[in-house]
Amino acid sequence: MSRFWSPLVSRLSPYVPGEQPKMTNLTKLNTNENPYPPSLKVLKAIRAEVGDNLRLYPDPDSLVLKQAIAAYHGVQVDQVFVGNGSDEVLAFVFQALFKHDAPLLFPDVTYSFYPVYCGLYEIDYQTVPLADDFSIKINDYLRPNGGIIFPNPNAPTGRLLALAEIERLLQANLDSVVVVDEAYIDFGGETAISLVNSYPNLLVTHSLSKSRALAGLRVGFAVGHPDLIEALTRVKDSFNSYPLDRLAQAGAVAAFADESYFQKTRHAVMDSREALVQSMRALGFEVIPSAANFIFARHPAHDAAALAAGLREFGVIVRHFNKPRIEQYLRITIGTPQQNNTLLEALNKVLPA
Amino acid sequence: MSRFWSPLVSRLSPYVPGEQPKMTNLTKLNTNENPYPPSLKVLKAIRAEVGDNLRLYPDPDSLVLKQAIAAYHGVQVDQVFVGNGSDEVLAFVFQALFKHDAPLLFPDVTYSFYPVYCGLYEIDYQTVPLADDFSIKINDYLRPNGGIIFPNPNAPTGRLLALAEIERLLQANLDSVVVVDEAYIDFGGETAISLVNSYPNLLVTHSLSKSRALAGLRVGFAVGHPDLIEALTRVKDSFNSYPLDRLAQAGAVAAFADESYFQKTRHAVMDSREALVQSMRALGFEVIPSAANFIFARHPAHDAAALAAGLREFGVIVRHFNKPRIEQYLRITIGTPQQNNTLLEALNKVLPA
Numbered sequence: 001m002s003r004f005w006s007p008l009v010s011r012l013s014p015y016v017p018g019e020q021p022k023m024t025n026l027t028k029l030n031t032n033e034n035p036y037p038p039s040l041k042v043l044k045a046i047r048a049e050v051g052d053n054l055r056l057y058p059d060p061d062s063l064v065l066k067q068a069i070a071a072y073h074g075v076q077v078d079q080v081f082v083g084n085g086s087d088e089v090l091a092f093v094f095q096a097l098f099k100h101d102a103p104l105l106f107p108d109v110t111y112s113f114y115p116v117y118c119g120l121y122e123i124d125y126q127t128v129p130l131a132d133d134f135s136i137k138i139n140d141y142l143r144p145n146g147g148i149i150f151p152n153p154n155a156p157t158g159r160l161l162a163l164a165e166i167e168r169l170l171q172a173n174l175d176s177v178v179v180v181d182e183a184y185i186d187f188g189g190e191t192a193i194s195l196v197n198s199y200p201n202l203l204v205t206h207s208l209s210k211s212r213a214l215a216g217l218r219v220g221f222a223v224g225h226p227d228l229i230e231a232l233t234r235v236k237d238s239f240n241s242y243p244l245d246r247l248a249q250a251g252a253v254a255a256f257a258d259e260s261y262f263q264k265t266r267h268a269v270m271d272s273r274e275a276l277v278q279s280m281r282a283l284g285f286e287v288i289p290s291a292a293n294f295i296f297a298r299h300p301a302h303d304a305a306a307l308a309a310g311l312r313e314f315g316v317i318v319r320h321f322n323k324p325r326i327e328q329y330l331r332i333t334i335g336t337p338q339q340n341n342t343l344l345e346a347l348n349k350v351l352p353a
Numbered sequence: 354m355s356r357f358w359s360p361l362v363s364r365l366s367p368y369v370p371g372e373q374p375k376m377t378n379l380t381k382l383n384t385n386e387n388p389y390p391p392s393l394k395v396l397k398a399i400r401a402e403v404g405d406n407l408r409l410y411p412d413p414d415s416l417v418l419k420q421a422i423a424a425y426h427g428v429q430v431d432q433v434f435v436g437n438g439s440d441e442v443l444a445f446v447f448q449a450l451f452k453h454d455a456p457l458l459f460p461d462v463t464y465s466f467y468p469v470y471c472g473l474y475e476i477d478y479q480t481v482p483l484a485d486d487f488s489i490k491i492n493d494y495l496r497p498n499g500g501i502i503f504p505n506p507n508a509p510t511g512r513l514l515a516l517a518e519i520e521r522l523l524q525a526n527l528d529s530v531v532v533v534d535e536a537y538i539d540f541g542g543e544t545a546i547s548l549v550n551s552y553p554n555l556l557v558t559h560s561l562s563k564s565r566a567l568a569g570l571r572v573g574f575a576v577g578h579p580d581l582i583e584a585l586t587r588v589k590d591s592f593n594s595y596p597l598d599r600l601a602q603a604g605a606v607a608a609f610a611d612e613s614y615f616q617k618t619r620h621a622v623m624d625s626r627e628a629l630v631q632s633m634r635a636l637g638f639e640v641i642p643s644a645a646n647f648i649f650a651r652h653p654a655h656d657a658a659a660l661a662a663g664l665r666e667f668g669v670i671v672r673h674f675n676k677p678r679i680e681q682y683l684r685i686t687i688g689t690p691q692q693n694n695t696l697l698e699a700l701n702k703v704l705p706a
Contacts (some may be wrong), residue, residue: 002582002583002584003528004450004529004530004553004554004581004584005449005450005580005584006449006450006452006453006584007452008449008452009447009449009584009587009588012587012591013591014586014587014590014591015411015590015591016590017413017594017595017596018410020409020410020412020413023462030408031410033408033409034408036408037405037407037408038405038407038408042407043403043404043407046403046407046600047400047403048401050396050400050403051390051396052390052391053569054375054390054391054395054396054566054567054568054569054570054604055385055388055389055390055398055566055567055568056374056387056567056568056569057370057371057373057382057384057386057389057393057562057569058569060370060371060567079604079661084437084593084596085593085595085596087592087593087594087595088592088596091592091593093631095359095361096358096359096362097357097358097359098359098363099359099360099361100359116591117557117591118594119591120588120592121460139518139589141380153389153403175356176357177357190487200357200560201357201482206496209410211674213407213408213409214405214407214408214411215407215409215410215595216406216409216410216595216598216599217406217407217599217600218411218595218597218598226507227355227357227358228355228357230358231358231359231362233357233367234362234367235362235365235473236366237367237369238366238367238368238435238469238470238473239440239441239443239444239470239473240438240440240444240480241370242370242438242568242571243437243438243441243571244571245569245570245598245600245601246569246570246598247399247569247601248598248600251407255668259501269597288450289358292386312462331598352599
């Protein structure tokens, strides 16, 4: 550390994202990207925006994009916030809505960026253990808190919490904000956005990185009561006036206008997932039921870290978290049927060893 | 406000960016954009990146871009930090380097985002009055502080501080960080990047929005000692793993590879500025000497707010800040010679009124 640093800096434990290998010809199943490309309409819209107007600042309010999201999800524009990826949206959520006297609550096994944000904004938090089957039990969250956040489906488990359970939590927790992080909701869940008009304490966050195949473009959003959106906007406007560039705004708008491609690709991923789960179980893996574009699996007879290393030898990259409760699991992104076959062939070579 | 807000949120005074009007056919001289388009090589590089790979996350470290910046400015890669516009870079600077017991110092007339960042990160600050001619006097900064920041040339005055004066400040202020915000340096100043190897307390920030004509792409960077860069990186990696999308990284790399276009356009802007200053003075304006792509001017006989409103009637938008000491000034972006003529014609109509 350095005497020039703000004292906070040396206390941070930054997030470590999944590897983005420079090598091509790998089967990359480690960061939950969509195996299918973005919609051609998105690429066309971005290309149309590549021109002289890049000399001009983008719309700081991303109004056209907010309108597209509002129309798609049946809410008002002032119920929508957009950011430079859902990670930026979540950062603003933590700073704007979660700093209270009572601790923030989130699962012990969940998106590992949450405790990092707490470090960045010096937010007190408590983790709530998942049940033995890795499910979230709402009753465990019914205690004083300064906010609650969890992904649905949860990451890295893939397990879905039923919408009725979320509504039960909202009803029992009217005095603090509940954030449902729906980065993976389009692969088998039902969005809680349908509840935002009934619960002013609900905020739902989404990403275009997964189901819209736009991880490389960096767009995420949140939907909730205008008061919650205003808090995010005030923080955003105190941080960076223009977080979304012109190309990201144009591409994201187009993504919401190609419903048939969206439906086709998300169903293709779900179909691949079900096929992969069957094959993995046939190989002896225990697979957590998944509503996401990844599965979370362990083999009773093989060490997960050794399996991940073995797969890498065959050019297949999956994610392994060396963390309590999950160190014997692998998180494997759903690929195309071909990529999944490559994975299974590699597993067949690695497992007998 | 709302009981769901973190207490900080209601205390924020967000930054208000210059208007981005939806109307076309305006002469837009209000947000210091470059009047010339980006390099064709930049547009080509972006177009080449618009494809299936947008489904994949970008390089979280923007390594190729850092290498391009390091090579261009003759520093090492670990002396470079990149962000989603220089406003994001500055936000990280405030959080990572300026939160100390002693107050941060910056000029009383300067980039109005600085006090906003202080509000966001609860940083104590003191403003240091500019001299009557709006110049920065280094001797006024030689007192206990938790950091010093100023733009060079300053905004919105356009006044340049000589590099020798900056070096004098660095020598006399070894115990805290000095940040020189060089958003406008390419229009007539000499960059302090030449001093980073001699002064570990110096950080220099740049933007691609102005001299590289890429305001719509959102890329900024900082150059300094690796310890300072590490502080920014730790905060960035605790906030958002991937702040720069694939298109921004590709376009920014290409910008540093087209030196002849860069030189041609920045000189065209400087030439236009000198011509405009002469014409404005002929109309009776007092114009602060500018080393930026804007001028700061007042007319002794005409109210600045009225002038700005009058220009708007003729389709010319300039920026007026309703703030102490500068409420009788207009900040006018340098346009093409044609745009400047449109401005002068509009002024000729407005002034006699």
